[in-house]
Amino acid sequence: MPFAVLATVLLLVLAGVGVFVARPGPVAGWLGEDEPKPTASALPPEPDPQAVLAALDPNAPEPTPDGVRAALAPLVGQPELGSRVNVSVADVATGTSLYAKGADAPTVPASVTKLVTAVTVLEARGPGYRIPTRAVAGAAPGEVVIVGGGDPTLAVDGKGFYPGAARLDDLARQVKVALGGAAPTKVTVDATLFPGPRVAAGWDDDIPVGGFGARISALMTDGARSEPEKARRTFEETNHAAERTAEPDLFAGRAFARLLGLPESAVRTGKAPAAPASPASPAAGAPAPGTELGKVQSLPVIRLVDIMISYSDNVIAEALARQVALARKQPASFVGAGKAMDVVAGELGLPADELDLADGSGLSRNNRISPSLLTDLLTIAGNGEHPELGAIFGGLPVAAWSGTLDERYQAAGTKAGAGVVRAKTGTLTGVHAIAGLVTTADGRLLTFAVLTDQAPADSMDGTRRALDRITSALAVCGCR
Structure with missing residues (x-):
């Protein structure tokens, strides 16, 4: 059921703007003309796709909070993550919270901010604008x-x-x-x-x-x-x-x-x-x-959302944030965009008091988003109640395959996440984040957000691997 919902939502959105998608991911020319003229593309060609979020069981048993806690507790304390790690894990089909550690604490999100920008612009402007x-x-x-x-x-x-x-x-x-x-x-x-x-x-x-x-x-x-x-x-x-x-x-x-x-x-x-x-x-x-x-x-x-998420394009993000402002009759400035995105988040039922944005890209260290807002956002986008929001899933990078995750999930303890984790990442000096979807060993689709904003400044690769170990642990466990 969860993946079927996501797939149906995405197809409905694409049909609504009159386009055809041959395969998932950020393909050059995606959503373009039927017979695009050959041009030199800035975006690199994609490898042949692996199985991604495949073979989900609509009747898969839901993990238990105790099971998820047992899988994640030893990993959340990894020293590479630093002194402040806030985490939220939820079930996509039911919205049930399965793990919360500082889940409601506003945290510096870095580029994970773009998930909020994507959802609010799709809601405010519509996918075909x-x-x-x-x-x-x-x-x-x-x-x-x-x-x-x-x-x-x-x-x-x-x-x-x-x-x-x-x-x-x-x-x-x-x-x-x-x-x-x-x-x-x-x-x-x-x-x-x-x-x-x-x-x-x-x-x-x-x-x-x-x-x-x-x-x-x-x-x-x-x-x-x-x-x-x-x-x-x-x-x-x-x-x-x-x-x-x-x-x-x-x-x-x-x-x-x-x-x-x-x-x-x-x-x-x-x-x-x-x-x-x-x-x-x-x-x-x-x-x-x-x-x-x-x-x-x-x-x-x-398509702008797809490129923004896939390649973490900061300039596109700021432009889309201003489209939210224009749609909600706010000045198309950094401040106006932040206010408008807050308004749209509230309209969607998200906890807007856990959202404070100085920009739409995540480059600002003044941004604050809670992990639970991110998992709620991903659940709303995937539960079928707002079909226009399903567009965010097409551009999410896939572990060990595409976008900002193409070279990750290849180290020991992380390989189980390859092909079954789809997520947006975020990085600033001392700040690392990841939020997205993962399929458990039993075929259950979960959403997660892990944000750390006091990580060691000299351990970027180590911190990323620590984040990947957390999401990979969700991939291999039934967590029951």
């Missing part, structure tokens, strides 16, 4: 205003970092047609949809232009990567790290200007005029200020 990037006529003759809608995957052309992304060259072609042969004179960049600071409270100093984050703007290309083609080539060896531009909106605007045949000096920042009250064109045929000249749209939210 696409983020627009528009071009409108400016107030001056020949002025073109590019209006950022918050699509972090927008590409300049077919060589972009994210497969199937919306493209500026397509938008430029639409603008040229709409202008009817009139030459553009300048480009105005409107990124005002995202107000407030571009860097979150609690971020380390190297995040804005370092390898894994960026200054967050409503207009950017390729997740603000300054060299997307190089980032594609070095994706695997750099673990998807890439240098980010310091001014994502102007960087994108200059690329758009070049596509329109304008010099970079013709680019400035500003705000688009309001749309005209009447669609009628004025005399002389020039479009009225605010008239839409073109629009391109992102991949559907379901």
Whole structure:
């Protein structure tokens, strides 16, 4: 029953946005066109799939709290985990708590935060929603205003970092047609949809232009990567790290200007005029200020969520968090997104008082989430009551196979979790977390969250193995 529910939910969601999925996991081109044009993909090709969450018994006996405690208690105290380890384990079918150690204690979650971002954006926007990037006529003759809608995957052309992304060259072609042969004179960049600071409270100093984050703007290309083609080539060896531009909106605007045949000096920042009250064109045929000249749209939210979770993409996470804010009429800022996600979590029946977010990616050390909120969230997403939330399971990395778990679960004491653990991971210096699903030896599907935020700073690999031993212990026990 549990896995059947998850599978049914995912298929219903995918059918709702009119797509077909051949196999689980983050496949390049997943949810894209039926016959995608061959492009250089930043995401690495996947290996042939192993059995994942297979052969579940719908009548499998439920583990007992005593049985789970006996399996986990010796492992929760491993020194590699540090002095504060908070854990929650629950049964997916019933929602019954099977193990709790500091389960309700708000803890620094690192990238496990993205599970909250995923669920709240799917609930607030829906899996089929696409983020627009528009071009409108400016107030001056020949002025073109590019209006950022918050699509972090927008590409300049077919060589972009994210497969199937919306493209500026397509938008430029639409603008040229709409202008009817009139030459553009300048480009105005409107990124005002995202107000407030571009860097979150609690971020380390190297995040804005370092390898894994960026200054967050409503207009950017390729997740603000300054060299997307190089980032594609070095994706695997750099673990998807890439240098980010310091001014994502102007960087994108200059690329758009070049596509329109304008010099970079013709680019400035500003705000688009309001749309005209009447669609009628004025005399002389020039479009009225605010008239839409073109629009391109992102991949559907379901696919953005998949990429975010599979590869722990921090920039996509921040953009999706702001979509939650926009859907709930909050400012599309770090603070507004945190408030909106809290609201949506409460709407879903989650304990919102155990959630305090300074960002949507988990890069902030100011974030706090309880392990029990995470297991409740995963249970709600999988019990069929909210079919749109089942989309989070398609992107969860699989132990020893895909995403951020592809090289884990290969050490002694962890191999039992290979292929039967699906989870989101989180890592900051001194902070390690994992939350997801595991199948027991009896075929019972459990959800778990293990968060430690006082781990030894010099023991990253050891701490990860300690976490993997905990989840692997759930995989091998009947825990009865």
